[in-house]
Amino acid sequence: MDFLFTEEQERFRQEVRSFLDKELPSDWVDYIGTAIDDTVAPRKDGEQVFKDIAHKLGKKGWLSLFWPKEYGGQSCSYVDYLIFLEEIASRGSPGYNAVGVKMLAPTLFKYGTEGQKERHLKLITKGEEFWCEGFTEPNAGSDLASLQTKAVKDSNDYIINGQKTWSTFANYSDWCCLLARTDPELKRHRGISFFLVDLSTP
Ligand SMILES: Cc1cc2nc3c(=O)[nH]c(=O)nc-3n(C[C@H](O)[C@H](O)[C@H](O)COP(=O)(O)OP(=O)(O)OC[C@H]3O[C@@H](n4cnc5c(N)ncnc54)[C@H](O)[C@@H]3O)c2cc1C
Known part of the structure; x- marks a missing residue:
């Protein structure tokens, strides 16, 4: 069995890296430090940065990678999704609202009413509801x-x-x-x- 990533998966990883190189504020690493060190005042625009990046991740379709197509997702494999998670985690990137994307959404797929799916899923994929x-x-x-x-x-x-x-x-x-x-x-x-x-x- 071949455990290596496919060429397409390696390309996707590079695409996520390039996106983060371009979109993360240059002093983002310092900001992450403030999350750990409570003697440093948190960055005032942290929420806005989080939401701006979320919006851009949404435009890329990366907030619904493993979601089924019928719910506006990309139907990607879990390996693709994990590549995405590895990259954003390694950079401490903001913008990925895990509770909405990977906890609430699958619960709605299975147990939500049509009204709840309609009301929430689209906004979560767009990075507009947290x-x-x-x-x-x-x-x-x-x-x-x-x-x-x-x-x-x-x-x-x-x-x-x-x-x-x-x-x-x-x-x-x-x-x-x-x-x-x-x-x-x-x-x-x-x-x-x-x-x-x-x-x-x-
Ligand atoms: C970074 C972070 C983010 C979190 N985010 C969320 C969130 O978004 N929403 C949310 O609802 N919660 C969140 N949590 C809470 C997390 O789920 C709880 O911390 C977890 O449920 C443990 O509860 P507790 O901290 O009260 O510890 P306790 O349950 O009091 O446990 C204390 C210690 O006792 C041990 N222990 C407990 N029960 C037993 C047992 N029966 N036998 C032996 N040992 C036992 C545990 O292993 C632990 O070492 C978050 C926690 C962290 C650290």
Whole structure:
């Protein structure tokens, strides 16, 4: 079996590298440093840089590499997708909203309503809608079944109360996919629902 990348895959890797050479701000490495070193003030335009690069990645079709064509994706192999991830990770590149692209989207492919797919997928592929994940709580990490956030039905809405932590991308995000307890009568690892929460709601 040949484990080497194909010529086409090597070309794709070069294309991603060239894109990052051209598009990443020249002082980007310094900015990454501020994410690790909290004695250095974070770059003020960090969010804008993230969104600008996301938009450009979207135009390239790289935010939907492994998505099926029927959802606006490229139907590429996972190897192509991993090449892309390797390159952006090695440069600490902004713009790749993993929660939207690889966590929320596949969930919508399988369980989403047509309305949810229509509403969200196109914007995620364009790098115009950003998602965070609200699973972990101060007292629910590895043992996620101990989560305490509650969602209570109120006619057509749910009222959600609780506290989440560790939500990567939350400061940039428009939406959050969030776990909340909807049936406290069931065993603790059941009765938990997956909500799509518009972060502009109170
Ligand atoms: C960089 C980063 C980004 C993250 N982003 C997100 C995000 O976007 N959204 C989100 O919801 N969460 C996010 N998380 C949270 C992450 O998923 C939690 O940290 C994880 O679920 C662990 O929970 P905890 O930190 O509370 O640790 P705990 O669950 O309290 O674990 C503490 C320690 O106890 C050990 N331990 C736990 N249970 C057992 C057991 N039964 N037996 C033996 N040992 C055990 C663990 O291995 C660990 O060493 C992120 C975390 C990190 C580090």
